[in-house]
Amino acid sequence: MKQLLKNVSNNFKEFGTAIVRGDIWVKMSLLIMGAGYLGRKQFIRAILITLLQVGVLVPLLTVFAPYMSKLDTLGTVQRKETFDALTMTKTVNDYDNSLLILLYGIIGILAILAFIALYVSNIKAVYREQLEAEEGDHINSFKDDIISLFNDKFHITLLILPSLGVIIMNIIPIIFMVCIAFTNYDDKHQPPTYLFTWVGVKNFVTMFTNSRTITFGYAFLRIFIWTIIWAVLATATTFFGGILLAQFINNKFTKAKKLWRTLFIITIGIPQFVTLLLVSKMLGDSGIINTMCANIGILDFLKNIGLLGKGAQCIPFLSQPGWAHVTIILVNIWIGVPFQMLSATGILMNIPTDQIESAMIDGASKRQIFRHITMPYIMFICGPSLIQSVIANINNFNVIYLLTYNYSTANMAMAGSNAKEVDLLITWLFTLTNDYSNFKMASVIGIITFVISAMLSLVTFSKMVSGDREGVYR
Numbered sequence: 001m002k003q004l005l006k007n008v009s010n011n012f013k014e015f016g017t018a019i020v021r022g023d024i025w026v027k028m029s030l031l032i033m034g035a036g037y038l039g040r041k042q043f044i045r046a047i048l049i050t051l052l053q054v055g056v057l058v059p060l061l062t063v064f065a066p067y068m069s070k071l072d073t074l075g076t077v078q079r080k081e082t083f084d085a086l087t088m089t090k091t092v093n094d095y096d097n098s099l100l101i102l103l104y105g106i107i108g109i110l111a112i113l114a115f116i117a118l119y120v121s122n123i124k125a126v127y128r129e130q131l132e133a134e135e136g137d138h139i140n141s142f143k144d145d146i147i148s149l150f151n152d153k154f155h156i157t158l159l160i161l162p163s164l165g166v167i168i169m170n171i172i173p174i175i176f177m178v179c180i181a182f183t184n185y186d187d188k189h190q191p192p193t194y195l196f197t198w199v200g201v202k203n204f205v206t207m208f209t210n211s212r213t214i215t216f217g218y219a220f221l222r223i224f225i226w227t228i229i230w231a232v233l234a235t236a237t238t239f240f241g242g243i244l245l246a247q248f249i250n251n252k253f254t255k256a257k258k259l260w261r262t263l264f265i266i267t268i269g270i271p272q273f274v275t276l277l278l279v280s281k282m283l284g285d286s287g288i289i290n291t292m293c294a295n296i297g298i299l300d301f302l303k304n305i306g307l308l309g310k311g312a313q314c315i316p317f318l319s320q321p322g323w324a325h326v327t328i329i330l331v332n333i334w335i336g337v338p339f340q341m342l343s344a345t346g347i348l349m350n351i352p353t354d355q356i357e358s359a360m361i362d363g364a365s366k367r368q369i370f371r372h373i374t375m376p377y378i379m380f381i382c383g384p385s386l387i388q389s390v391i392a393n394i395n396n397f398n399v400i401y402l403l404t405y406n407y408s409t410a411n412m413a414m415a416g417s418n419a420k421e422v423d424l425l426i427t428w429l430f431t432l433t434n435d436y437s438n439f440k441m442a443s444v445i446g447i448i449t450f451v452i453s454a455m456l457s458l459v460t461f462s463k464m465v466s467g468d469r470e471g472v473y474r
Contacts, residue, residue: 011120011124012120014124015120015123015124017127018123018124018126018127019123021127022123022126022127022130023039023130024039025038025039025040025126025130026123026126026127026130029122029123029126030123032050032053033049033050033052033053033119033122034046034047034048034049034050034053036122036123036125036126036129036130037049037126037129040129040133049122052118056111056114056115056118057115059111060108060111060112060115063104064104064105064107064108064111065108067100067101067104067105067108068104068105068108068109070096070101070105071101071102071105072198073197073198074096074098074101074102074183074195074196074197074198075095075096075097075098075101075195075197076096076195077093077094077095077096078095078096078194078195079092079093079095079192079193079194080092080093080095095192096195097191097192098183098185098189098191098195098196098197099185099191099192100191102176102179102180102183103176106172106175106176106179107172110167110171110172110175174450177443177446177447178443178447180439180440180443181203181204181440181443181444181446181447182198182199182200182201182203183196183197183198183199183440184196184197184199184202184203184440185439185440185443186436186437186438186439186440186441187436187437187438190437199440203440203441203443203444204444206441206444207220207441207444207445207448208220210413213416214416214417215413215414215416215417216417216441218413218414218417219413219414219416219417219419219428220417220445222414222419222421223419223423223424223425223428224425226325226421226422226423226424227394227424227425227452229325230325230328230329230393230394230396230400230424231390231393231394232390233329234329234332234336234393234396234399235386235389235390235393237329237332237333237336237337238332238333238336238337238339238340238389239340239382239386239389241333241336241337241340241341242336242337242338242339242340242341242342242343242344243340243344243375243378245264245337245338245340245341245344246341246342246344246345246348247344247348247370249261249341249345250345250348250349261341261345264337264338264341265338265342267334267335267338268338268339268342272335272398272399272402273398273402275335276331276335276398276399276402276403277402279331279403280318280402280403280404280405280406283317283318283327283331283403284317284318284319284406285313285314285316285319286314287317289315289317290314290315290317293315294314298315299312299314299315302315318403318404318406318407319406319407319408321421321422324404324407324421324422325421325422327403328399328400328403328404328422331399331403332396332399335399343382343385344378347377347378347381347382348374348378351373351374351377355373356369356373359372359373386460387456387457387460390456390460391453391456391457394424394425394426394449394452394453394456395424395426395449395453396424396426397424397426397427397430400422400423400424400426400427401427401430404420404422407420407422408420409421418431418432418435418436418438419431425445425448425449425452426449428445429442429445429446429449432445
């Protein structure tokens with residue numbers, strides 16, 4: 001951050017120097033960006049940069065400025081329909097659309113910031129050409145600039161389209177979501193029929209409040225704890241399960257290794273959407289698993305040992321808290337272990353053999369080799385992957401939603417905030433938006449999820465992959 005602020009400060013200092021010491025062409029560039037190039041007979045540059053200036057300013061003034069002017073209120077004119085009995089037609093007034101005001105306002109502000117950066121850069125470039133001309137140095141022509149974009153500046157050429165894609169597909173939606181968290185955008189304030197407006201940090205206060213009428217604080221705490229437990233257990237069980245499975249299959253005493261790999265890889269080939277929906281039906285209260293458990297006496301056994309009530313008619317694999325949590329983790333192990341097995345197999349095949357041979361000569365047992373050589377090597381290689389897995393499991397929508405889409409909560413405090421005990425933050429967010437149109441609270445959850453993911457990434461990355469340990473495994 002300090003370096004960024006320093007760079008911005010230096011850029012504006014150079015900009016001020018260019019204005020003060022620049023000649024008439026540099027000063028004219030303050031109004032017409034191509035004037036500096038025109039004065040030095042670089043006509044193509046002059047035309048292109050002027051067209052770019054017009055192409056940015058005209059839409060800003062004609063399209064985005066009217067929306068940006070209403071950003072402070074997000075609109076004041078409500079949509080109204082008037083029925084004309086004589087013509088039997090409806091007319092609609094010139095109303096405001098809060099959603100478009102916010103979206104176009106954000107795009108307009110980003111466009112202004114980009115134009116300022118371009119404007120400052122252009123003045124500095126024109127001033128540099130003035131200095132080069134005064135010193136008698138060669139000034140690059142437009143052709144030279146084009147050639148440089150495919151030689152020493154080729155990285156800039158390659159990054160143009162990806163950078164635009166990141167801005168359009170990531171930055172704008174993220175800023176939009178953050179802004180929604182500070183509005184009252186919900187089912188009662190749906191554009192274009194109704195307006196929504198700014199409410200400050202009210203939604204964040206609501207998220208951590210618990211009362212008779214507001215239960216978001218209670219629901220958030222329970223869902224947050226379950227999300228963290230799920231992310232840790234889902235990552236750890238599949239990771240270590242995959243390593244142990246890979247060790248088993250690659251053991252020299254294991255027969256039919258290709259058969260074992262094939263059987264486990266089949267679970268990866270079947271789409272999760274199909275698998276999880278089928279498993280949720282099988283584990284349902286009236287599913288085939290419950291029927292089998294009742295027929296062979298497992299249901300009665302669980303009643304006798306007190307895990308189920310005497311009047312229970314089924315094992316609530318996916319219909320009661322506790323049972324559902326354990327079932328979800330077990331199903332995820334079945335789905336995730338084969339993939340981790342493939343990753344671990346590739347890593348195990350590349351462990352430096354000289355270290356293992358040295359350890360065996362020194363009398364180390366297989367258990368000691370696994371603990372002190374194999375696992376440290378796997379953890380070093382898989383550190384970034386583990387971080388990604390934790391973040392992915394925090395946002396693991398498929399497993400939770402597809403297994404528990406029929407789950408109904410009996411907890412009125414959870415129901416009051418449209419949440420379920422088995423929800424992750426991401427599935428709770430989806431329910432709030434898709435089923436209840438509560439976009440304001442969903443945006444708050446999105447921000448919190450992002451903060452949690454970012455903090456976990458920074459902490460785990462610094463702990464697991466920091467330091468210079470590459471030489472140990474060379």
